[in-house]
Amino acid sequence: MKEIVVISGKGGTGKTSIVASFAVLAKNTVLADCDVDAADLHLVLEPRIVRRNQFSGGSQARIMPGHCTACGKCEEVCRFDAIFYDGPGNGRVAKTYRVDPIACEGCGVCAYFCAENAIEFAPVVNGEWFVSDTRCGPMVHARLGVAQENSGKLVSIVRTEAKKLAEQRNLDLVIIDGSPGIGCPVIASISGADLVLVVTEPTLSGLHDLGRVADLTKHFGIETLVCVNKWDLNKDISLEIERLASRKGLSMAGNVRYDRAVTEAQIAKKSVVEYRENGVATDIKELWTGVVLLMNENTR
Ligand code: SF4
Numbered sequence: 001m002k003e004i005v006v007i008s009g010k011g012g013t014g015k016t017s018i019v020a021s022f023a024v025l026a027k028n029t030v031l032a033d034c035d036v037d038a039a040d041l042h043l044v045l046e047p048r049i050v051r052r053n054q055f056s057g058g059s060q061a062r063i064m065p066g067h068c069t070a071c072g073k074c075e076e077v078c079r080f081d082a083i084f085y086d087g088p089g090n091g092r093v094a095k096t097y098r099v100d101p102i103a104c105e106g107c108g109v110c111a112y113f114c115a116e117n118a119i120e121f122a123p124v125v126n127g128e129w130f131v132s133d134t135r136c137g138p139m140v141h142a143r144l145g146v147a148q149e150n151s152g153k154l155v156s157i158v159r160t161e162a163k164k165l166a167e168q169r170n171l172d173l174v175i176i177d178g179s180p181g182i183g184c185p186v187i188a189s190i191s192g193a194d195l196v197l198v199v200t201e202p203t204l205s206g207l208h209d210l211g212r213v214a215d216l217t218k219h220f221g222i223e224t225l226v227c228v229n230k231w232d233l234n235k236d237i238s239l240e241i242e243r244l245a246s247r248k249g250l251s252m253a254g255n256v257r258y259d260r261a262v263t264e265a266q267i268a269k270k271s272v273v274e275y276r277e278n279g280v281a282t283d284i285k286e287l288w289t290g291v292v293l294l295m296n297e298n299t300r
């Protein structure tokens with residue numbers, strides 16, 4: 001079983017549109033949406049959820065007002081300024097201390113130092129992950145709560161479950177819509193994968209981001225291909241991107257032209273290759289052929 005991860009230096013490069021088309025073109029595949037901070041593959045593939053699971057990214061402190069003597073120790077030791085002296089009173093004190101759940105980083109120090117055992121420190125549910133059926137095959141995806149962290153842990157769960165599903169159903173490919181950027185979630189998306197496709201755009205920031213992403217995939221020793229999406233919007237920068245890819249030892253997998261059909265397809269909740277026969281759809285089909293060829297060459 002092989003894993004292909006599609007990533008980009010930042011959001012909004014058209015990565016998910018390309019993944020949705022790959023999902024239609026591929027056979028025997030499991031899809032994994034690891035862009036858990038801004039998951040949107042489901043908007044095109046309209047998954048039917050068959051299993052949902054809660055996700056806990058960590059623990060959080062909560063002061064129990066009935067036990068608090070307002071000694072102030074917890075506020076003193078909290079390095080994240082997450083504790084305030086404005087909690088409700090009890091029979092002994094007029095006010096108690098309170099934890100701001102948004103500011104709490106879940107380090108647990110306050111609970112350790114509270115002599116009254118007045119601080120509960122328990123796992124919090126801050127997301128969900130799902131196993132679904134789509135018209136292109138099974139899909140594992142997730143939703144992280146607003147302002148919640150530890151998306152790298154959630155990405156790892158989505159990837160692991162997608163691989164398990166592929167093994168159970170005897171499917172030989174997992175296509176991953178990876179997280180953008182170069183932080184923890186994207187590292188969790190690509191580590192150990194067979195192939196990475198970087199989707200970039202012909203802008204100066206696209207050029208800069210490609211350099212950073214290339215260094216990251218090189219660090220992990222993963223074969224990496226590049227695609228310039230909407231390449232014809234700035235042919236000079238597209239050429240610069242190709243030169244940079246060559247200097248970094250990356251192969252160009254193919255470019256995709258700008259076409260309003262991409263947006264029209266999204267509105268119609270279809271992938272571009274389902275919406276159009278030619279034009280941009282031809283580019284994506286050729287891109288997919290290139291990706292498959294290189295993957296087969298590398299694993300021969
Ligand atoms: S350390 Fe415990 S008892 Fe003291 S203020 Fe904080 S919660 Fe209340």
Ligand code: SF4
Pocket residue numbers: 060061077078079080081082083099103104105106107108109110111
């Ligand atoms: S768990 Fe850590 S961050 Fe949260 S309130 Fe306690 S000391 Fe502050």
